[in-house]
Amino acid sequence: xxxxxxxxxxxxxxxxxxxxxxxxxxxxxxxxxxxxxxxxxxxxxxxxxxxxxxxxxxxxxxxxxxxxxxxxxxxxxxxxxxxxxxxxxxxxxxxxxxxxxxxxxxxxxxxxxxxxxxxxxxxxxxxxxxxxxxxxxxxxxxxxxxxxxxxxxxxxxxxxxxxxxxxxxxxxxxxxxxxxxxxxxxxxxxxxxxxxxxxxxxxxxxxxxxxxxxxxxxxxxxxxxxxxxxxxxxxxxxxxxxxxxxxxxxxxxxxxxxxxxxxxxxxxxxxxxxxxxxxxxxxxxxxxxxxxxxxxxxxxxxxxxxxxxxxxxxxxxxxxxxxxxxxxxxxxxxxxxxxxxxxxxxxxxxxxxxxxxxxxxxxxxxxxxxxxxxxxxxxxxxxxxxxxxxxxxxxxxxxxxxxxxxxxxxxxxxxxxxx
Numbered sequence: 001x002x003x004x005x006x007x008x009x010x011x012x013x014x015x016x017x018x019x020x021x022x023x024x025x026x027x028x029x030x031x032x033x034x035x036x037x038x039x040x041x042x043x044x045x046x047x048x049x050x051x052x053x054x055x056x057x058x059x060x061x062x063x064x065x066x067x068x069x070x071x072x073x074x075x076x077x078x079x080x081x082x083x084x085x086x087x088x089x090x091x092x093x094x095x096x097x098x099x100x101x102x103x104x105x106x107x108x109x110x111x112x113x114x115x116x117x118x119x120x121x122x123x124x125x126x127x128x129x130x131x132x133x134x135x136x137x138x139x140x141x142x143x144x145x146x147x148x149x150x151x152x153x154x155x156x157x158x159x160x161x162x163x164x165x166x167x168x169x170x171x172x173x174x175x176x177x178x179x180x181x182x183x184x185x186x187x188x189x190x191x192x193x194x195x196x197x198x199x200x201x202x203x204x205x206x207x208x209x210x211x212x213x214x215x216x217x218x219x220x221x222x223x224x225x226x227x228x229x230x231x232x233x234x235x236x237x238x239x240x241x242x243x244x245x246x247x248x249x250x251x252x253x254x255x256x257x258x259x260x261x262x263x264x265x266x267x268x269x270x271x272x273x274x275x276x277x278x279x280x281x282x283x284x285x286x287x288x289x290x291x292x293x294x295x296x297x298x299x300x301x302x303x304x305x306x307x308x309x310x311x312x313x314x315x316x317x318x319x320x321x322x323x324x325x326x327x328x329x330x331x332x333x334x335x336x337x338x339x340x341x342x343x344x345x346x347x348x349x350x351x352x353x354x355x356x357x358x359x360x361x362x363x364x365x366x367x368x369x370x371x372x373x374x375x376x377x378x379x380x381x382x383x384x385x386x387x388x389x390x391x392x393x394x395x396x397x398x399x400x401x402x403x404x405x406x407x408x409x410x411x412x413x414x415x416x417x418x419x
Contacts, residue, residue: 014300014307015185021082028081037084041070044088048095057095058102061233065208065225066091072219079217083302086178087217093152094206100155101206104244114243119254119272120365121200123261124280125321127287127294129347131190133280134257135384136358138197139376142367144251145197146242148176152202154241159248169194182301189294200258203241209234211260215295217302231264235271263324265337275341276365279328282347283418284406288321322405329412348416354381 017025049055057063073079073087105111120143124130138145149172150158158166173194180187204210209231214223242254261268262279269275296307331337343364349357355377362369409415 015183015297018181018184021182024082025080031081033079033081033084036081037088039070039074039084039088039091041067044070044092045095048092048099051092052096052099054099054103056102056106057098058105059233062098062206062208062237065222065229066095068225069208069213069219069222072222073217076219076221077217077303078305079302080304082182083217086182086302090205090216094208097153097155097206101241101244104155104157105240108247111243111247112240114247116239116242116246116254116272118274118276119242119256120276120278121261121268121272122255122257122278122280123259123265124345124347125262125282125284125287125325126259126291128259128280128282129345129350130257130259130280133278133345133350134197134255136354136377136380137255139380140370140373141376142370142373143253143255144246145255145257146203146245147195148192148198148202149173149194150245151198151241152176154245157244157248160250163249179298179301183297186297186301189297197255197257199260200238200256201260203238204234204258204260206241207234207237211263215298218299218305218307227263231267232270235264235267239271262328265328265331265342269337269341277337277342278345278361278365279342280345280347280350281413281415283415284321284325284409285318285402286418288318288402318402318405322409325406325409329408344413346413346415348418 070091077083079087120137122130122134122137134145137143149166149169152172152175153168176194176198177192180192199212201210201212205212209226209229211226214226245251246254261277265277268277299305299307332339332342343361345357345361355374358373358377359369362373403417410417
């Protein structure tokens with residue numbers, strides 16, 4: 001290890017663009033991108049209302065972040081034409097979905113009576129094994145994880161009889177897998193598909209308070225607002241969505257996941273007081289390098305603007321990550337979150353002995369690890385070799401200064417350092 005100060009975080013290099021996108025950008029470089037793909041809040045709101053024939057978005061706590069997001073994206077993200085077209089399409093889709101959800105609740109107020117009973121949330125550092133743990137637990141029939149497609153296109157509410165054959169799935173799959181076609185290296189970072197269970201933060205995008213939106217393009221004004229905002233409305237909105245999804249397609253017990261929950265644990269327990277939280281733990285130095293590569297790739301999908309990690313200090317720097325991890329410890333020790341409802345799982349254990357790690361996790365949850373679950377997990381693992389879509393390569397800052405920032409976290413949760 002070196003005793004030098006941490007290296008600057010501008011070392012990230014963009015991947016090569018696919019031929020089709022390079023050709024599109026070259027062919028349209030003389031176009032007026034702002035005129036072809038306008039990003040104006042009022043105009044997109046009116047477009048969503050016109051396309052759906054609906055006008056009621058419900059409580060207006062979504063409006064301020066939406067306007068800040070659009071203005072920040074317009075003024076700071078410096079998106080190319082494809083990036084603007086993609087962003088406009090997504091934002092209008094989120095607006096339309098808000099309108100449709102509100103219309104469903106107006107037509108069927110009994111949806112509010114649905115109960116979200118003892119959901120299990122998985123969280124932890126990004127790139128700390130939350131996704132693979134989520135996918136493994138989702139093999140157990142006593143859980144129900146939301147499929148990617150129903151988060152994206154939840155209206156009309158899915159029905160049990162047609163859930164596996166819903167005609168929306170092909171469109172959703174095409175939209176969900178688009179990042180891998182825009183930046184093929186993304187496939188080695190995160191597997192995507194209509195039936196793969198996805199993160200809560202994907203659904204949060206409809207509230208315009210989701211950290212996933214801050215990761216889509218370089219809009220630091222929006223990111224700054226987001227990280228200081230009260231996220232109670234976001235969680236309350238999410239609970240309404242889960243009620244809608246289980247209304248005609250009952251779920252025994254929701255299995256949910258997002259690394260971002262780690263930053264909002266007191267709010268999570270306020271809205272879901274009977275929740276169980278499983279927190280994954282991995283060497284934060286290793287995870288940090290992976291996050292930087294992931295977000296740099298996300299930004300590169302929509303813009304030629306050089307990646308400025310320092311503009312996202314709270315999210316990307318080791319100091320910001322260490323502060324968030326220390327905050328979790330403070331919440332646990334201070335009683336801001338119920339320590340007995342937070343269960344801990346080490347990434348290293350899951351990689352080395354996945355089935356045994358799950359057995360231990362089930363015991364802590366007080367749930368049976370059934371033969372069905374064991375067989376399904378073993379079958380899933382045998383069909384999902386590591387690096388199925390290529391190895392995810394990234395740079396890791398191993399300076400002593402960086403390692404020291406995480407000493408409290410690694411000691412508290414007994415997290416081993418990785419080579």
